[in-house]
Amino acid sequence: MTSFLTSRFGGLALRNVMNNKNGINSFGLRCFSTNSVSGLRNIGISAHIDSGKTTLTERILYYTGRIKEIHEVRGKDGVGAKMDSMDLEREKGITIQSAATYCKWGENHINIIDTPGHVDFTIEVERALRVLDGAVLVMCGVSGVQSQTITVDRQMRRYNVPRVVFINKLDRTGANPWNVIEQLRKKLNLNAIALQVPIGKESNLEGVIDLVTEKAMIFGEKGTAPIIEEIPSNFVEFVKEKKMELVETIANVDDELGEWMIENDFPNNMPDEKTLTAAIRRTTIARKVVPVMMGSAFKNTGVQPLLDGVIKYLPSPNEKKIIALDTSVKDKETEVELESDPKKPFVGLAFKLEEGRFGQLTYMRVYQGTLKRGDTIKNVNLGKTIKVPRLVKMHASEMEEVSEVGPGEICAMFGVDCYSGNTFTHQNCSYTMTSMHVPEPVMSLSIQPKSKDGQANFSKALSKFQKEDPTFRVKSDQESGQIIISGMGELHLEIYVERMKREYNVETVTGKPLVAYRETIQQRGDYNFTHRKQSGGQGQYAKMIGFAEQSENGMENEFVNDVIGTAIPPTFIEAIKKGFKDCIEKGPLIGHPVVGVKFVVSDGNTHSVDSSELAFRIATAGAFKEAFEDGEPTILEPIMKVEISLPQEFQGTVISGVNRRKGAIVNTTTQGESLTFECEVPLNNMFGYSTELRSMTQGKGEFSMEYLKHTNVSRELYNQLLEEYKKKRTEENK
Structure with missing residues (x-):
């Protein structure tokens, strides 16, 4: 085997993976097999910020043998989690870019995309869910359903993605999985049903009881397989009650299980493991139920059963209906159902772009046919044909070179000029995939390089970032001549300004954040x-x-x-x-x-x-x-939905801070010593709030916000905005 090191973002390993006659690479992973589509799972790990997505992905990679050591997000060793490959991600302890990897569990292969939780990077979640067949929705066992959980749920519904839920952090004080399940039902309107019962709670969490197999799993030292035991006697009645609830919930939406119950004298006879597993799988793929599993990724509890659940209950690529549009006849698009068949004409979607030292890195989901190095394929959207250069499989920031990729797989190509959302097909095919939803930016900044020397790199950076991220917009203000960048929030724009400095060596000067005001009549x-x-x-x-x-x-x-x-x-x-x-x-x-x-x-x-x-x-x-x-003209301003979590001792200070920013508290929830406020606050009043919240709560408070609606500005602000605009026009006309 030949191997060589080179770099995408400074220290990225590219392995030239030589396939043997069985198609097995150096990691023991089958990169492509015509018979392996049914054993393949494409999943995304999604959740509200700080629910433990990246920690869970780190454990999955460890237990599947993809990494040899576990490193923590914000870990003391300074290494950081495998999937947080950007320096900025390691420093801030958050996921900024979605990262792809793949692993093997038993005889099955799993492609995983770890997505950001912060609403400013919601496009990363959007495009990941656009190409995935299933998802794991990670919930915090203490906080339950939070603002970004609702956004992620909306995105999963938009792309008809079946999901399983993993209730994480059950080792923390105040964790209660049954509260979380109730919130899933009431707040998200999901038919959530527990497949497990935790053994012990908070710091005494030992393991879980599987309701399908009726076996207890006790988790010991890190890296060891769970010990399978009989159900502890003090849990027998509770498990019986929860299993009854599980079977009845599934039977309500599954005719096959309902008929089985009638024919087999339920509840005197309970369905066996095979019958119940098949029913859960059918209803999960049909999005009629959402199976819920439990544990603590940080404490290495419940990860292996979750992997089993991904294989058992989430669909393979050939079990999800994929529709493309045939554009071969001008002005007449017809729907076509794609098949996960390696012999059919190739169809793939470029869903994410990154810029590297080898040129543009294009992430591709193959829906139909086979993509081979050296093939000539067509970009349907741009009407161009290209020759496939190098093909790689991604493992976070590392790339492993492959010669071909089959249906259902996720790969990346080098040096292909295209845009996010372009469809690639066989030369004789003119199919195009439906586009993804791109939210409108809510905040803008004026920006310019500090010195004229940086102008070339400044322009190059803006061009690259726009190609990468559809929610990052750049325009030139015709009147003032300023360059205006727009994005999803303060952090979103802050990250791009920082990346410009690090990746392009361009120091910039930014102007006051501009709010996306709108004008209308009443x-x-x-x-x-x-x-x-x-x-x-x-x-x-x-x-x-x-x-x-x-x-x-x-x-x-x-x-x-x-x-x-x-x-x-x-x-x-x-x-x-x-x-x-x-x-x-x-x-x-x-x-x-x-x-x-x-x-x-x-x-x-x-x-x-x-x-x-x-x-x-x-x-x-x-x-x-x-x-x-x-x-009767008026001006509209964006109102943000803000969720603030903090210890109860700081309640009064934080409430007065929200009131000072003209915010309205619409909901309050208390869990143990923790308090969560849901507020509606004008975006114009939210600048600098992260610093203020940290100082008010001694660094213990956190908040997230997302766009909610536009409403009329106050008469005072209306007059102020008119005066500022009039003054600006007068100065420009001098």
């Missing part, structure tokens, strides 16, 4: 506007009559042509439509985008010589401004 506003200009020769003439009102589609804008006859010819209607699009990009109040406006043209007039598309486009600007001013 009532109907009429217009009757005539644009007339005569300066010798052909002039300009356009007359428009109509109104603007609140849109019926929430924040969406609408254009409606209600002109009867040819008072305004169709060619000029198109010009009006374009003029309306220009108007909503920068509103009349403070220059922010306009939302939630329905613009209706009902009548007008033209001149046989002087009317033109340009005249009507100019007239639209005047008509829109007239209607906008008549429609």
Whole structure:
């Protein structure tokens, strides 16, 4: 075997994995086999921040033999968890980029993507779930359902991803798995059902009892297999009760098990392990139930049964329906169901990009067919054909070279120019995968390099980051000439500024964070506007009559042509439509985008010589401004859903801090000595809150926030924003 070391982010090992005749690589892992699709699992590890995702993934890698030592997130040895390969991740103790790896459990192969928990990096979770067949939703046994748990649940539903739940941190004070299951049912509306019962609680956690096999598993020293025992006598009645609940819950949504119960005199006879396992698998894949397993990743408890559960209950690639769109006929897309067949034409989705020293690293999910090094494939979205360069399988920051990848697998290609979300196919195929949901940015910063010497690297960094991350946007403000970067939050933008410094050696200067304000109207506003200009020769003439009102589609804008006859010819209607699009990009109040406006043209007039598309486009600007001013205009600001967790002793200080930031506390939950507030706070008032919370709680408090809605600003802020905008325009016109 030949091997060589080279680097992607400074110290990344690339192994040239020579496949033997059985397709086994140097780690004993089958990279590709035409018969192994049913034994393959593609899973994501997702959760609210600080629920233990990366710690759990570290244990999975250890127990499957992929790593030889366990290192902790924020560990004292300074090494950090395997899946946190970026220096920034190790320093901050959070996951920033999703990381892929693969391992073997028994005869089965598992591709794993460890995703971030922080809402600022939600696109990483979004694109991972877009390509995965199943997921493990990790819950904290103390905190239960938190704000980001709700977001992750929404993402799993969006892509129809079956999941199992792992209730983690049961060794902590105040942990209660039954409370968490109740929250899953009430807050997330999931048909959650326990497959295990913990033995001992908090610091006395020893193991779990499996309700399907009715065996106890006691976990001892790190790295050892659990000891299988009979159920302790003091748990027999409780286990019987929970197993009854399990069987009845499954039978309510599974006809096969329901029929079995009728035919076999239930509850006098209980279903055997094989019958019950098959029923749980069917209902989990159909997303009718969510199996719940328990343990503590940090204490090495419950990890092996979770791996068994992933294999038993989550689908293989050929058990999940995958739909593509056939674009071979122009303007007519038809749905096509893909098959996990290595002999069918190749179809794959580029779901994530990274920039490395070898060029762009493109993460690919293969849905159908086989991808081989040297093959010629087509980028359907860009209409380009490329030759497949090097193919690698990812193990966090390490790459292991392979010659071919089969259906259901996740791999990466080097040096391919494409965008996140592009579909690649066989040359004779024109399928495209459906796009993923990309949330809109909520915060912006002005940014520029400190010195002119860094301009080239500055531009290169911005270009790379935009390609990598669809939620990171860059635009140039035409009036001020400033470069504006936009993202999902303060931390999101802070990370990119820091990466620019470390990876591109560019020191930058950032301006005050800009909030994504929006402009709208609160009532109907009429217009009757005539644009007339005569300066010798052909002039300009356009007359428009109509109104603007609140849109019926929430924040969406609408254009409606209600002109009867040819008072305004169709060619000029198109010009009006374009003029309306220009108007909503920068509103009349403070220059922010306009939302939630329905613009209706009902009548007008033209001149046989002087009317033109340009005249009507100019007239639209005047008509829109007239209607906008008549429609009681207002400014909307983003309101964030903020979840703050803290020890009870700091309750008063934190509440007064929220009130000072004009926030409203909508819910409070208490668990042991810990307190959690759910608040709604204007984004404009949240800047610098992380520092304030740390100082108020002696570093013990933490918070997360995500976009909730836009609402009207206060009259005071409205006047302030108008004054600032007016002052800015005056200075620019000097």
